[in-house]
Amino acid sequence: MQTLLPPVINQALYFVIFGAFIGSQIKNIHGVPYMAFIVPGLVMMAVITSSFANVVSSFFGAKFNRNIEELMVSPTPNWIILAGFTIGGVLRGILVGIIIFIVSAFFTHLEIYNLGIVITFIVLTSILFALAGFINALFATKFDDISIFPTFILTPLTYFGGVFYSIKDLPVFWQNLSRLNPVLYMIDGFRYGFFGASDVNVAVSAAILVGFTITLATIALVLLKKGAGLKT
Amino acid sequence: MNAITIENLTKKYSTGTLALKGVNLQVKKGDFFALLGANGAGKTTIIGILTGLVNKTSGLVKIHEFDLDHDLNRAKQLIGVVPQEFNFNIFEKVEDIVVTQAGYFGVPRQTALKETAHILKALNLWDKRGQPGRALSGGMKRRLMIARALVHRPKLLILDEPTAGVDVELRHEMWNYLSALNKNGTTILLTTHYLEEAEQLCKTVAIIKEGEIVKSGTVKNLVNSLEKQTYVVTVNKLIGQGKIQDFDLKVIDDSTMEVDLGLNQNVTDLVSLLHENGITVKDLKPKGNRLEQLFLNILKTHDTKK
Numbered sequence: 001m002q003t004l005l006p007p008v009i010n011q012a013l014y015f016v017i018f019g020a021f022i023g024s025q026i027k028n029i030h031g032v033p034y035m036a037f038i039v040p041g042l043v044m045m046a047v048i049t050s051s052f053a054n055v056v057s058s059f060f061g062a063k064f065n066r067n068i069e070e071l072m073v074s075p076t077p078n079w080i081i082l083a084g085f086t087i088g089g090v091l092r093g094i095l096v097g098i099i100i101f102i103v104s105a106f107f108t109h110l111e112i113y114n115l116g117i118v119i120t121f122i123v124l125t126s127i128l129f130a131l132a133g134f135i136n137a138l139f140a141t142k143f144d145d146i147s148i149f150p151t152f153i154l155t156p157l158t159y160f161g162g163v164f165y166s167i168k169d170l171p172v173f174w175q176n177l178s179r180l181n182p183v184l185y186m187i188d189g190f191r192y193g194f195f196g197a198s199d200v201n202v203a204v205s206a207a208i209l210v211g212f213t214i215t216l217a218t219i220a221l222v223l224l225k226k227g228a229g230l231k232t
Numbered sequence: 233m234n235a236i237t238i239e240n241l242t243k244k245y246s247t248g249t250l251a252l253k254g255v256n257l258q259v260k261k262g263d264f265f266a267l268l269g270a271n272g273a274g275k276t277t278i279i280g281i282l283t284g285l286v287n288k289t290s291g292l293v294k295i296h297e298f299d300l301d302h303d304l305n306r307a308k309q310l311i312g313v314v315p316q317e318f319n320f321n322i323f324e325k326v327e328d329i330v331v332t333q334a335g336y337f338g339v340p341r342q343t344a345l346k347e348t349a350h351i352l353k354a355l356n357l358w359d360k361r362g363q364p365g366r367a368l369s370g371g372m373k374r375r376l377m378i379a380r381a382l383v384h385r386p387k388l389l390i391l392d393e394p395t396a397g398v399d400v401e402l403r404h405e406m407w408n409y410l411s412a413l414n415k416n417g418t419t420i421l422l423t424t425h426y427l428e429e430a431e432q433l434c435k436t437v438a439i440i441k442e443g444e445i446v447k448s449g450t451v452k453n454l455v456n457s458l459e460k461q462t463y464v465v466t467v468n469k470l471i472g473q474g475k476i477q478d479f480d481l482k483v484i485d486d487s488t489m490e491v492d493l494g495l496n497q498n499v500t501d502l503v504s505l506l507h508e509n510g511i512t513v514k515d516l517k518p519k520g521n522r523l524e525q526l527f528l529n530i531l532k533t534h535d536t537k538k
Binding site for chain 2: 062065066067069070071072073074075076077226227231232
């Protein structure tokens, strides 16, 4: 309950305030009402936060309590350790995403345009941020270190990643700047799975997402092999 | 064949501390080996390297035939480790802690459950199997760590000060358990501050000081090499300070003195001599254990040489 409920309450407040109260004054985007437009972004926002938080807290907790040594002295291969923690983050992220999607049905009606794309983007995004959480936890030496990345990097990137707006409505400079934000491609591709319309080519978004995922997985495995943050 | 082979092992920490300065060490299969040294001597660093918790700077380390640089996971499969500090998940149940560890070593669940039951019973923890780790007493936590280290039946058991803070009765129980384990073929590497523990349990010892092995050999040979041993003698009257024939005497109080016995002197001669001088010996016992004296002598000699 304590891991699944808070993000759901948080996103429900967004639905009420931004969707129902403010959204009713805003014109359609990509031909869909504003309330429906923000649902994929809010789902993705919760998936990103939850998958990251799950891995960073559980891995850092194991480091802090030193029970991570149980794994380190065992012959468990590094890829299994990484896969185990990542799967935990993915499951929590997707579970939270599904619950928020169900809650959104109380506010708006949403049809899925392409289920395959929806699943691909939600799974890849949760893997990516679970991996990011793992790397953050490797380097963290105190509890403050696991909140710096989500607070100062993840949250701004998510808010500027097109959760509440289409980047096509921005001036050209800000559009180009937004394209440097990797979270944009995740939200935009995921939104395409619902509406069949996007700001960026969905294939490009998927390729960027796959590229980032492979890169982070490789970095995490190299760090584990070196024992970064784990071995002295 | 050796259970552990260490050649020219060095470890320099990022802080610049040179913790190990070319350590060479061999532990034979089936041995009960004690690694002795003061705090900060390098014992835990060696254990950390053997178990994959510390990166070595240079040197060769092998567990049985497996070189840690090339066959780390196969080497780890052979090791069970009981660290100095508690490092299990305190919120997990006792049984789960042990079963999960077995899983990390690839033991099938059904086998792990059976093995866990067997070990928890042997270590008197079976009644506590459903309790979280945090609910156990200090001694029980130590036993839990031993159970966890043994669940995959390791060929080499590494114990880093396993009896630290454990009461006398429990310590003796643990000694018996470890002795039986060693007799059944498990090689044991032990670090301890209790030198009587090392003398009682171990066949071989190595003494480490400031990252260097300064002495190693069988316990028997090492204690026999003691040039002198001090005895505490309680008598009915004192004979005076200084020497009586070849024996060095030191008065402690009205009825107690300390006598240093060299390699060629024995207790019978001392008692006879005192008797000839009209002194009755009421009690006679060694001051501290022999390994402790050897340990202190070696460390003192090493300091003098430096």
